[in-house]
Amino acid sequence: MVVRRRGAAKPHRFAENPILKLALPAWRAKFMGILLLVLFALLLGKAFYLQVVDSAFLQARGDDRMRRDLAVPALRGKILDRDGNLLAVSVPARSIWAIPADARLSGAEIRQLAKLLEMDADALRRRLSGKGSFVYLQRQVSPETAERVAALKLPGIHQESEFRRTYPSADVAAHVVGFTGVDDMGLEGMELAFQEKLTGIPGQRSVIRDRRGQIVADIGAMRPPQNGEDIRLSLDSRLQFLAFAAIREAAREHRAKSASAIVVDAKNGEILALANWPSYNPNDRSSLADPSLRRNRAITDSFEPGSTLKPFTVALALEKGKFRFDSVIDCAPGRLTIGNATISDTHSYGLLSIAQIVQKSSNVGSSKIAAHFPPKEMWEMFDALGFGVSPALGFPGEESGRGRLRPWKNWRPIEQATMSYGHGISVSLVQLVRAYLAFARDGDLVPLSLTVQDQPLPRGQQIFSPQTVNEIRAMLEMVVNPGGTATRAQVSGYRVGGKTGTAYKLEGGVYTRKYVASFVGIVPMSTPRYVIAVLVDEPSAGQHFGGSVAGPVFSRIASGVLNARNVAPDALLVVEGAKQMGTL
Numbered sequence: 320m321v322v323r324r325r326g327a328a329k330p331h332r333f334a335e336n337p338i339l340k341l342a343l344p345a346w347r348a349k350f351m352g353i354l355l356l357v358l359f360a361l362l363l364g365k366a367f368y369l370q371v372v373d374s375a376f377l378q379a380r381g382d383d384r385m386r387r388d389l390a391v392p393a394l395r396g397k398i399l400d401r402d403g404n405l406l407a408v409s410v411p412a413r414s415i416w417a418i419p420a421d422a423r424l425s426g427a428e429i430r431q432l433a434k435l436l437e438m439d440a441d442a443l444r445r446r447l448s449g450k451g452s453f454v455y456l457q458r459q460v461s462p463e464t465a466e467r468v469a470a471l472k473l474p475g476i477h478q479e480s481e482f483r484r485t486y487p488s489a490d491v492a493a494h495v496v497g498f499t500g501v502d503d504m505g506l507e508g509m510e511l512a513f514q515e516k517l518t519g520i521p522g523q524r525s526v527i528r529d530r531r532g533q534i535v536a537d538i539g540a541m542r543p544p545q546n547g548e549d550i551r552l553s554l555d556s557r558l559q560f561l562a563f564a565a566i567r568e569a570a571r572e573h574r575a576k577s578a579s580a581i582v583v584d585a586k587n588g589e590i591l592a593l594a595n596w597p598s599y600n601p602n603d604r605s606s607l608a609d610p611s612l613r614r615n616r617a618i619t620d621s622f623e624p625g626s627t628l629k630p631f632t633v634a635l636a637l638e639k640g641k642f643r644f645d646s647v648i649d650c651a652p653g654r655l656t657i658g659n660a661t662i663s664d665t666h667s668y669g670l671l672s673i674a675q676i677v678q679k680s681s682n683v684g685s686s687k688i689a690a691h692f693p694p695k696e697m698w699e700m701f702d703a704l705g706f707g708v709s710p711a712l713g714f715p716g717e718e719s720g721r722g723r724l725r726p727w728k729n730w731r732p733i734e735q736a737t738m739s740y741g742h743g744i745s746v747s748l749v750q751l752v753r754a755y756l757a758f759a760r761d762g763d764l765v766p767l768s769l770t771v772q773d774q775p776l777p778r779g780q781q782i783f784s785p786q787t788v789n790e791i792r793a794m795l796e797m798v799v800n801p802g803g804t805a806t807r808a809q810v811s812g813y814r815v816g817g818k819t820g821t822a823y824k825l826e827g828g829v830y831t832r833k834y835v836a837s838f839v840g841i842v843p844m845s846t847p848r849y850v851i852a853v854l855v856d857e858p859s860a861g862q863h864f865g866g867s868v869a870g871p872v873f874s875r876i877a878s879g880v881l882n883a884r885n886v887a888p889d890a891l892l893v894v895e896g897a898k899q900m901g902t903l
Contacts, residue, residue: 392481393519395503396547398496398510400556401589401771405487406496407510409503412483413465415456415476422447422475432476435468436460447475458501459483484510490598491563492554494615495769497715498601507613509550509769511715519547551771553589558582561879563594566853569872570596573858579617580872581752582880583850585759585841587776588767591849591880593617593749618712619720621745622835622854625822625865626680626804628741630758630791632689633677635700637787641691644790646673650683657733662686674790678797680804680819682740689739690732697735698727703782704754704764706746712769720747741820748837752852755839758795759847762788792816796844799870805838808870810877812888814844817873819865824857833857838869842877845889851877 398407415436424432424447433440436457446454458481460468465478484499486492497508504518505511522544566578582592599612607613614620636642653667664683668675676684689697701707707724709717723745725734737743746754749767756779757764765779783791795816799808804819817840824833839852853869853876862868880886 391522391524391541391544392503393521393544394546395482395484395499395519396513396517397549398513398517399549399551400554400559401551401591402555403551404556406492406552406554406556407484407486409482410485411462412459412481413462413478414458414481415460415465415468415478417447417454417456417477418452418475419447419449419454420452420475422473424473424475428471428473431471432456432468432473435464435471484601486601488556488559489602490600491594492556492559493598493601494595494613494617495552495554495559495593496601498607507715508615509552509714512713513550517547517550520545553584553591553769553771554593555591555883557883558592558876558880559594561883562592562876563596563598565872565875565879566594566855567596569853569855569868572860573855573862573868574860575855576857577616578856578872579748579854580876581617581748581852582876583752583756583767585756585847585850587772588753588756588765589772590767590769592876593769615714615716616856617748617854618710618714619716619747621720621722621747622837622856623742623744623822623825624746624751624837625741625820625835626682626685627751627818627820627837627839627865628744629677629680629685629739630795630818631700631704631754632685632697632739633673633794634758634783634787634791635692635697636673636688637790638783639692639696642673642688644672644674644793647671648673648676648684648687650676650681650687653683655683655686655736657686657736658731660733662736674794674797677791677794677818678803680740680798685740686736689735692735694727694730694735697738698724698730700782701738701744703780704757705750706744706754710747710749710753710767712749712767714769717747717749720749722746722750741822745825748852748854751837751839752850755841755850755852757782758788758791759841759850760788761785792841792844792847795841799840804864805840805866805870807866808838808840808873808877810842810874810881812890813842813877813881813886814889815874815877816841816844817870819870821863821865834863836863836865836868838865838873840873840877842881843886843889848884848886849877849880851880 395409400406429444430440433443497510499510500506505514523542562580566580570578578596580594583590595616597612599606647670650668650671653664655662662682664681671684701724707722709721734743753767762783762785763779763781765776797803798818799805799815820837822835823830836855836858841847842849851873853872855868858868
C-alpha cells in the first residue's frame with residue numbers, strides 16, 4: 320500500500336531506490352576475494368609450519384603447562400657413633416600442599432584436615448584462601464598421617480614424598496650431632512659441619528600433570544639420586560649417656576646455670592663423649608626456639624679456668640730448670656702484694672714444696688714461681704698449649720670459644736701472677752682438656768677429633784719432656800689423695816690424678832660473686848688413657864669449690880668409662896709395690 324500526501328512528489332518503491340542502482344567497480348570484489356584467500360593461505364601455512372615444520376614450539380608450550388621436572392630427593396647420609404649406632408637417620412615422610420583455587424573445602428573438611436595436620440583450623444583456612452597457585456600446608460608429615468589425609472579425597476590437596484630427619488639419642492648427643500631444617504639442610508652441629516658430604520645429589524623425574532596438579536604419567540627415563548655419605552663420629556654412645564646423666568644430675572643438685580663434660584682418648588685425641596646441660600631434643604622442633612639451649616657450651620663458651628692452670632706453671636718451672644720437685648717456697652703469711660693488688664690463699668700454708676703448691680692449690684706459691692719467668696716464656700707455653708686459638712675441630716661456632724690470651728708485651732707483673740693460677744686468661748673446656756693431653760701423654764700434644772681416627776696419629780708437638788710429665792703426674796695424684804683439694808674425685812680401685820679449679824665469673828669487665836667450678840683428671844695414672852674435664856657454671860646450692868662440685872662428677876664419669884672400656888684396676892699396683900719395699 321502506498322500512502323500519498325496531497326502535494327507530495329510521486330513515491331518510489333523500495334526496490335526502485337536510485338542508490339541501489341549505482342554499480343560498484345568490479346575490481347573491488349575481486350580484490351576482497353583475493354585478500355581473503357591470501358589470509359586464509361597464510362593461516363594454513365602458519366598452522367602447517369607449527370604442526371609439521373616447527374612442532375617443537377607448540378610441544379614446548381604444552382610442556383610448560385603440563386610437564387614438570389620433579390626433584391627426587393637423595394637420602395641424607397647417616398650419622399653414626401664409633402660402634403655404628405645411629406645418631407641421626409632419615410626416614411620417609413610426606414609434604415602436604417594445596418592449590419588454593421581448587422581447594423574449595425567446607426568448614427567441616429577444614430577442621431578435619433587441620434586436626435590430622437595438628438594445625439589451627441583458622442590458620443589452615445587462611446592458607447587455603449590465599450591467591451597463590453601453590454602453598455605448603457605441612458612438611459615432613461608421617462606416612463601414616465599422609466594416608467589418612469589422602470583418604471579424605473579433598474579437592475586441591477596434594478602430597479609429595481620427602482624425608483624427615485630423626486635422632487635416636489634425642490637430647491643426649493644433640494649438641495654434637497645438631498639438626499636439620501625442614502628442607503633437610505644442616506643447621507647446627509655435625510649436621511652443618513658435614514653438610515656437603517651428608518647431602519648427596521638429588522635425582523630427577525619428568526612427569527605430565529593435569530590442570531589440577533595430579534601426575535598423569537612419567538615421561539623419559541628417571542635420573543636416580545646419589546645418596547649422601549655416612550659420617551662416623553668418635554663418640555661412644557654408652558659414655559655419652561653416662562656423661563650427660565652425670566652433668567644433668569650435678570646441675571640439678573647444685574642448682575647450676577649449666578654444666579659440661581668431655582671425655583678424650585689420650586692415645587689419639589678422639590672425643591668419646593661431649594655433653595652439655597641444659598640440652599634440647601632435635602626431634603621436637605618446638606624446643607629449638609631457645610638459642611641458649613642449642614649452644615654447645617663446651618666448645619663455644621670461654622671461662623677463666625682458675626687453678627686448673629697451676630700444673631702448667633709448675634711444669635714450665637721444672638722444664639726450665641728453675642725448680643725441682645722438692646724445691647721449697649715460703650707461702651707465708653698466705654698473702655702476696657704486687658703493686659696495689661693482693662693475692663691470697665685460703666690458708667697460710669707457710670713452707671710448701673713445688674708439689675705441695677699443686678696439691679694445696681696455693682695462689683701465692685704459683686705467683687712466686689711465675690715471677691721467675693720472662694712474660695714471653697709463659698706466653699709461648701700457653702700458646703703452644705692451644706690457648707687463645709681455635710681448637711680446629713671443624714665444629715660450627717668454635718671460633719667464639721677460642722678464649723683470651725693477651726700479647727705478652729702488654730703483661731704487667733700482677734697479670735703474669737694471676738695468669739699463673741688461671742685468672743686474667745680465658746679458655747674453652749675443649750681447649751683445657753686438650754692441654755691436659757700433654758700430661759696424659761709423654762709431653763706431646765695431638766689434635767682433638769670428633770670423628771674416628773682410622774690411622775695411627777704421628778707424635779704431636781712436644782711441649783714438655785717425659786721427665787717433667789712424670790713429676791707433674793705425681794703431683795696430680797697428690798691432689799686427689801688425702802691432703803689434696805679433690806679427695807672426692809677418687810675412683811675406687813684406680814689411681815687418679817687431676818686438678819681442681821674455682822674461679823669468679825667476669826661479667827662486663829667486673830668480677831662477680833658467681834663461680835665456675837671445674838676439674839680435669841687423668842685415669843688410670845699407671846698407664847694414662849683418658850682425660851676427663853668437668854665444668855659446673857654458677858653452682859648456687861651452698862657449695863662452689865671445684866673439688867666438692869666438679870670432683871664427684873668426674874669420679875662418676877671416670878668410674879663408668881673405666882668399667883665400660885674394661886680397663887683393669889691399677890690401685891693394687893701401689894699397694895703391692897709398697898709391700899715389696901717394706902713400707903706397708
